[in-house]
Amino acid sequence: MRVGLTGGVASGKSTVSAMLAERGAVVIDADLLAREVVAPGTDGLRAVVAAFGEQVLGPDGSLDRPALGALVFADESKRRTLESIIHPRVRARAAEIEASAPAGALVVHDIPLLTETGQAASFDAVVVVDVPVETQLERMVTLRGMSEEDARSRVAAQATREERLSVATHVIENTGSLEELRARVDEVHEALAG
Numbered sequence: 001m002r003v004g005l006t007g008g009v010a011s012g013k014s015t016v017s018a019m020l021a022e023r024g025a026v027v028i029d030a031d032l033l034a035r036e037v038v039a040p041g042t043d044g045l046r047a048v049v050a051a052f053g054e055q056v057l058g059p060d061g062s063l064d065r066p067a068l069g070a071l072v073f074a075d076e077s078k079r080r081t082l083e084s085i086i087h088p089r090v091r092a093r094a095a096e097i098e099a100s101a102p103a104g105a106l107v108v109h110d111i112p113l114l115t116e117t118g119q120a121a122s123f124d125a126v127v128v129v130d131v132p133v134e135t136q137l138e139r140m141v142t143l144r145g146m147s148e149e150d151a152r153s154r155v156a157a158q159a160t161r162e163e164r165l166s167v168a169t170h171v172i173e174n175t176g177s178l179e180e181l182r183a184r185v186d187e188v189h190e191a192l193a194g
C-alpha cells in the first residue's frame, strides 16, 4: 500500500507522519530528502549555486536556506528553477528508499507539493491534512517566528485548500488538539492498514 500524505505549509504533515510512523508505517519525507540532496559536497548543491550564485551559500559553504527562500518565494520563475533542480533528485531518493522498505509495509510519502506536481494518481490513497489558511499563518508566525508577509508568500506558492481536497481520498482535519489529531490519525491508519 503506497500512500501520499500532503497538506499546506504548517498544516501538520510532519506531526501526522510521526504518528503514522509510531504505528509502523515507513515514512518517506520529501522535505528531509530536499535537504539531503543539497547537503555540502552534493551535485545538487553545485547545481543550486550554478543557478543562483554564491549569495545562497553561508560562510561555512552550506546552503543559506533563509536567503534562498527569500529569493524563491518572491519570484515564481526562480522557484521553478529551484524545483527543477531539487524535485528529480528527491524523487530518485524516494524511489530508492521505497525499494528497500519491508514487503507489505504501509509506505507513506510525505510530499508538501503532491497536488501541485500532479502526483495524486500515482498513489493508492491520498491523505490530506486540512486546516484553514488562518491557522497556517498563525502557526508560521507564532511557532516559527516568521513575518506574516513571508508566511503569506509561502501559502501563495502552494495549491489552494480546495485544490488539495479535490485529490484527497482521506481528510485529516487538524484544527483541534493534538489528542483529537491522534484519534483521527488512528482511524485513518486503521482504514489504510486494515
Ligand SMILES: CC(C)(COP(=O)(O)OP(=O)(O)OC[C@H]1O[C@@H](n2cnc3c(N)ncnc32)[C@H](O)[C@@H]1O)[C@@H](O)C(=O)NCCC(=O)NCCS
Pocket (backbone or CB within 6 Å): 008, 009, 010, 030, 031, 034, 065, 066, 068, 069, 072, 079, 082, 083, 086, 087, 090, 111, 112, 113, 154, 157, 158
Ligand atoms: C526554499 C528553501 C531552501 C527554504 O528552506 P526552508 O528551510 O526555509 O523551508 P523547508 O525546506 O523546511 O520547507 C518548509 C515548507 O515550505 C514549503 N515549500 C518549500 N518549497 C516550496 C516550494 N517550492 N513551493 C511551495 N512551497 C514550498 C513546504 O510546505 C515545506 O514543507 C526550501 O524550501 C527548498 O529547497 N524548496 C524547494 C524544494 C521543494 O520544492 N521542497 C518542497 C517539497 S520537495
Ligand SMILES: Nc1ncnc2c1ncn2[C@@H]1O[C@H](COP(=O)(O)OP(=O)(O)OP(=O)(O)O)[C@@H](O)[C@H]1O
Pocket (backbone or CB within 6 Å): 007, 008, 009, 010, 011, 012, 013, 014, 015, 016, 031, 112, 139, 143, 174, 175, 176, 177, 178, 181
Ligand atoms: N493539532 C495541533 N495543535 C497544536 N499544534 C499543532 C497541531 N498540529 C500541528 N501543530 C504544530 O504546528 C506546527 C506545524 O506542524 P508540522 O510541522 O507538523 O506541519 P507541516 O505541515 O509538516 O509543516 P511544513 O509544511 O512547514 O513542513 C508544529 O509546530 C506543530 O507542533
